[in-house]
Amino acid sequence: RPSVRPFVCSFVCSFVRSFVCSFVRSLVLSFARSKFQCNITWKNRGGTCSVVLRAFWALIQVAPDDCTGCETCSFAAATFDAAGCLWVVGGGDAMTRGASCLDSITIIDPYAEVPTWRPFGGKPMLKKRCGLALACDGKTHALYLCGGYSGGTTYQDTVELLDMAGISDGELLPPMRHGRSGCGAGVGPDSALYVVGGSDNGSNMLASCERYDPREGSRWHELPDLPTPRGYLAACFAPDGSLIVSGGCEDGWGSPVDALEAFDTRAGRWRTLPSLPHARSNHAIVNAWCA
Numbered sequence: 001r002p003s004v005r006p007f008v009c010s011f012v013c014s015f016v017r018s019f020v021c022s023f024v025r026s027l028v029l030s031f032a033r034s035k036f037q038c039n040i041t042w043k044n045r046g047g048t049c050s051v052v053l054r055a056f057w058a059l060i061q062v063a064p065d066d067c068t069g070c071e072t073c074s075f076a077a078a079t080f081d082a083a084g085c086l087w088v089v090g091g092g093d094a095m096t097r098g099a100s101c102l103d104s105i106t107i108i109d110p111y112a113e114v115p116t117w118r119p120f121g122g123k124p125m126l127k128k129r130c131g132l133a134l135a136c137d138g139k140t141h142a143l144y145l146c147g148g149y150s151g152g153t154t155y156q157d158t159v160e161l162l163d164m165a166g167i168s169d170g171e172l173l174p175p176m177r178h179g180r181s182g183c184g185a186g187v188g189p190d191s192a193l194y195v196v197g198g199s200d201n202g203s204n205m206l207a208s209c210e211r212y213d214p215r216e217g218s219r220w221h222e223l224p225d226l227p228t229p230r231g232y233l234a235a236c237f238a239p240d241g242s243l244i245v246s247g248g249c250e251d252g253w254g255s256p257v258d259a260l261e262a263f264d265t266r267a268g269r270w271r272t273l274p275s276l277p278h279a280r281s282n283h284a285i286v287n288a289w290c291a
Contacts, residue, residue, distance in 0.1 A: 073102055075130040077145075081164050082138060085109045087120075089145060092130035097202050101128040101151050105162075121166040127158055133185035133235075135193055141165045142214075144173075144187070146195050147180040155179035155200050159193070159212070177220055178208050182282075184235025184245055188265050191215075194223075194243055196263075199231035203252030206231060209263065227270050228259040234285040241265055244273075247280040256281040 073091030080086055088106050092099035105120035129148030136143050145160040157179040162170045176195060183198030183206075196209040207229035210220045226245060233248030243263040250257050256279040263270050 073130070075099070075149075076102075077132050077134045079134045079136050079143070081107075081136075082141070083109075084111060087134075087143070087164075089134060089143075090125060090129045090132050090148060092149075092151075095130075097149075099130060099149070099151060101130045101149065103128040122163070123169050126160055126170055126172055127156060129156055131181035131232075132156070133183045133195065133198075135185040135187045135195075136164070137187040137191065139191070142187075144185060144193050145170075146185040146193075147176065147183050147198060149181040149202075153201070155181050155202075159195075161214075173212065173214075174217075174219055176210055176212075177222060178206060178210070180206055180208075180231070182232035182249070184233050186235055186237045186243060188237055188243065189241040190265060192265075194263075194265075196235055196243065196245055197226055197230050197233050197248060199249075199252075205229045205248070205250060223263070224268065224270060227261055227272060228257060230257055230259065230281075232281045234283050236285050236287050238262070238287060244285065246285050247276055247283055249281045254281065 073088075073093065074095045076091030077089045078086060079089075085107050086109075088108075090102055090104070092101040094100075103124040103126075105122075105124060106117045107120060108115050108117050125145060127148075127150060129145070129150050132148030133146040134143060135146065141164040143162040143164050145162060147159070148156045150156055157175040157177070159173040159176060160170050161173055178198075179200050180195070180198030181200075181202070183195055185193065185195045188194055188211075190213070192211050192213040194209065194211050198206050200206060207225035207227075209223040209226055211223055212220050228248075228250070230248030230250055232254075234246045236244055238244050241264075243265065245259075245261050245263070247259065248257055249255060258276040258279040260273040260276055261270050262273055
């Protein structure tokens with residue numbers, strides 16, 4: 001007669017594993033929600049417990065103890081203006097699909113004796129959005145708000161032009177060819193706006209790259225595709241006028257890549273640079289070169 005011992009052992013092991021996973025999951029979820037004010041998704045794949053923390057997409061806790069007047073949000077975008085003030089734009093109450101998004105723009109002077117958040121003097125954003133990309137033109141004080149996620153299944157193809165001096169109200173530019181969240185953007189040496197990568201549904205990662213010249217003011221131009229399709233990447237212009245694109249996610253699971261590529265705006269082609277030391281997504285890169 002076959003022994004029942006293996007079956008008893010298997011049952012006990014399964015029960016203990018299930019109990020431990022449930023206990024750990026409860027602790028992790030409780031800690032993350034209270035500590036980071038964000039929702040996380042628990043994935044159980046093939047019987048193996050794993051936590052997907054949706055990569056802390058540029059999570060910005062914009063209400064530190066010594067600063068007041070700004071909402072706490074995640075997946076916002078930020079930049080500095082010529083006066084050294086920090087602008088925080090958009091964001092949401094979570095970093096997952098279904099988030100409630102903001103249309104607020106808040107500013108702080110970190111060098112003030114008492115740093116205090118204040119709302120932008122102009123109107124709020126025309127579209128609520130998180131996961132957007134910002135591009136600033138220092139010559140004209142123009143701030144471009146590109147793409148982003150607006151809740152539900154809405155991934156924005158809209159771009160807003162904001163006057164950082166507050167002289168004129170924001171305006172909507174012609175829509176991009178693709179809706180995209182988690183994209184990269186920058187104003188090139190030709191004063192044109194470049195937008196690259198992102199995701200059009202949170203799972204499909206884009207290779208698309210587009211260019212908008214405000215002097216034409218009518219349409220976007222499709223550029224050669226990014227060699228490595230990805231979203232939730234980082235991008236900025238280098239001193240030589242190349243658009244640098246770093247890291248990102250290659251799929252909806254948030255799998256990071258170590259790709260580093262550069263677009264030559266004059267030659268109109270991409271080149272591959274040495275890979276990053278570590279694969280990463282939802283990070284930032286900056287041009288720290290000073291004339």
